[in-house]
Every structure is written in C-alpha cells, then in structure tokens.
Amino acid sequence: MDLVIEDLYVQYGSSVMAVQGASLVVRDGELVALIGQNGAGKSTLMKAVMGWVSPHAGSIAIGGTSVRDRAFSHLDRGVAFVPEDRGIFSSLTVGENLRLGAVRRRDKKAVAEDIERELERFPVLRRYWGRGASLLSGGEQQQLAIARAMMLNPRLLLLDEPTLGLAPIIVDLIFDVIEQLRAEGVTILLVEQNAVRSIEVADRTYVVQAPGRIIGSGTAAELGASAAVVDYLGFEPTDLGRAAS
C-alpha cells in the first residue's frame, strides 16, 4: 500500500518548524528508510503520518486517501506504528500487550495463530508471557512492540528508531526481523539514526536534515552520487544497499 507525502510542513508552536517541505513516497511492498540525525524531524514526520500531529501544510495519503479525511482510519487501512518510545504498556503483562494488538479482531483462531507466529519470531516473549512488560529490557520491549504491531496484520508498518539505544546483538536481530517482514510483503517506512544498516536493508533511503528538510533520496548508489548527502552522512554509501549486495 502506497504512502505518499507531498511538500509537508509541520510546525510546533508559532516558530519551531520541525518538518519543512518534505516529500516522500513508499510504494507497495517497499522498505524505505528515512535517516538523519537526532532532531532532524524524522519522528515528527512519522507522527504526522499517524495523525498525531497536524501538518501546517502539505498532504499525506495512504492508499490514495488523505489521512486528514474524516473517514480515514489507520486501522482499517492496515497501518501499524511502533513509536520511538515503543509505546509498551508497563501496567500490562507481555501477553496482555500482545493481545491488545488484536483487540478489534473477532477471529479467535486466527488471532491465536498470529500470536504463535509472533512468539516464534520473538521467542523471548514466550518466556516472559505472564511477566509485567515494565520488567523487560529495552531490547525485549522493542521486540514486544514490533510483535504487537504485527498482530494488526499491517499492510504498512511505520517503525520509528527501532534500534535506538539497543545492544549490537539486538540491533542485528531487529534488522533481521525488518528484512524478514519485508520479505513477507509488509510495506515498511523505517526511521533510523543507524544510517549504514538502514541503507543496507532498504530499497530506497531518504536523508533528512534539520529542520525537517530532505536533502537526498534513492538507492545507495544514488545517494553516493550526491555530494550533499555524502557530506552530511560523512561516508560514501555507494557500496551499501540491496542492489550492491
């Protein structure tokens, strides 16, 4: 399912411009990364897609319908979001958190199968099923957040900094899962600070610079051809990326 963002401006208060004229396209089945430094406006853009902040100008459409349309429902469109803070409910158990991702579903058998699928994907969740979610480590919480989002059976998955502050071994695990989800046909918009790994796994990458301005986009080779992008990233990304591997 396509996500199309055109000339988006998001402003906080009367003066702070967090996103400035950003345009971005994620085609059905693609894994697109949005990379940039802390405070570049990546998370704000993600929240705008979710309707959590209102754009000042510009448009966001998912599956051809504007997210500002009164009848638009992210859930009905199959959009799932894993926010930067993971959005785990600390007062609930791991199992309750996971089941909450299926709260609207009535097909009990399919829900049970999907829970089993996620427990296979993230075995640590099976081990801690009845444990309070607040007792999980950051990496375990991230796995729970992604598993819970997958309980929505999303067609478009928005991942906001899923590896932020995690140990390298967990970062590897999360990126492996992201590639696995892409292979399963889930369209993914991945916001990350880990530029190297993101460019490696993504079909295309957008580079955003504060305040929320996209300075380049494309495959690893295309990014490498842009002096502004190479200068901003501080490395040559040409040899990274799916095409290169």
Added chain:
Amino acid sequence: MIVDYIVSALGLGALYALLTIGVALLFGVLGLMNFAYGEIILAAAFALYFFRDAPWLFAVAMAVVFAVAVALLSERLAFHPLRGADPVTLMIASFAVSLALQSVARMTVLPRAQGVPPQDFLAQRVDILGARVSVRDLVTLVLCGLVLVAVAYLMGRTSLGVQLRAAAENFQMAESLGVKGNRVIASAFVIAGVLAAVGAVVLVTRQGAVSAQMGLQPMLIGVIGAVLGGMSSLRGAALGGFILGVGTATLEALLPSDLIAFRDAFLFTALIGVLVVRPQGLLSGSKVRVS
C-alpha cells in the same frame, strides 16, 4: 472494642478506596481531575432520598442508575466536546459542571438538607468474637469490599479492564492499536458512576441525610486519596484511599474527645509529610497521560 474498630477501619478504608478509584480512573483515561465527582455522588444520594419509601434494594439500584446517568451526561455534554483539551481546561470545566449541578439541586429538589432514615436493620448490632459490632459498619465493609473485588476482577481479568489500563497509560497508543476511545471513556464514566453510587449508599446510611453540598467531602477524599497513592496507578490510588480511611478511623478511635475536632488536621499533616518524602505518591507507576 478492637473487633469493632477493625470492622469500622476496614470499612472506611474500603469506602475511601472506592472513592479514590472513581477519581483516579477518570484522571488516568481522560486526564480529567473531575471535581464534579461529588455531584455524581449527590445524584445517587438524591435517588436514595426520592425512593426512600421504596424497598431498599430498589432504591440502591436507582441510585446506581441516577449516578451512571449523570456521569454519562456530564461526559457527553461537558467533557466530550473538550476531548484533547489541556488538563487545566478540563479541570475548570469540571468545576463548572460541579457548581451547575449543585445549584440546580439547591434550586429544585434539595433547597435544604432532607432526612433519609436508615433502614432498621442497619441500626442494629451483632455479636462478633464477643464484641457488639454495628451492622452498618459490617454492611459498609462487605459492600465496599465486594465492589473492590469486582473492580479488581474487571480491571485485571477482562478485556475491558486491559483496555482501560492501557488507555489510562497511553491513550493515543491504545487507540492506534484498536482500543475504541469513546467506548473506553464511556466505560470509565459508568464505572465511576457505579463507585459513586456505592459511596453514596454508604454515606447516606451513615449521615441519615441528603444535601446539595454532600458531594464535596467525598470528592475531596477521592482527590486526596488518589494524590496520596499516586495518580498514575489505580492500585496506588486505591491504596491511598484505603490508608486515608483507616487513618481516619484510627484517629477517631485514639484521639481524646477534645481533640477529635482536629482529626483532619492530624491526618492531613501526616499526608503532607508523606508527600514531602514521595511527591509522586506511594505507588507511582509509569507516566500519566495529561492531555
């Protein structure tokens, strides 16, 4: 004497716990410090007065109906249009609802306090372990205890309870997962209404009268108990209310008669001491949604 005290203290603790849960639930789910909670109690108390000659259980049932109706109406007419407003706006709106309902009650059905004679059986005493225990205190303990168990079951073991806890912690995230915000908020108001009704039944039974201002003190108890226990945790709020109730009963039992009038001064001094050490409350959980 000691049995009498234990029953009385546990009963008052359970009653105050109910009142604080009602306040904390709405604060958690909606970011609303609902000062109109007292008028929900008033609505239930009025039903008890209005149906004072009907069978007691029928009057109690009507008290629940009145309280839930006022709770839902206040949500629909006053708070729903302010969804997403900042907490101060919501708080001022709740003051307005409180004053409006209280004024309407004073102008129409309760211009002055009205007596509601307690049921005969509530005035009796029974022997427990050699002590003469008030049936009224026993009924308070059993009724509030049962409702607390029911609330604990609802919040801990049902899908609605899980959704309420999730919404109280992070409303936006819960909605993005499919929790229906309007349904959860309405459910919170219904539960708060039921708790207020049970509180009203106990208060009217103890006071033997109904007045337009009668909701003020239980509302304050709810707010103070919730602050003491921790606004971000329903369990904490219940604990805060329980401690407040037990503390009140204990001071009543221990203070010399000439100091009883200063009971609340002692109690709230202790409360301030607790909040100096733990400003976040006794059982502060995760962050509180405030908008």
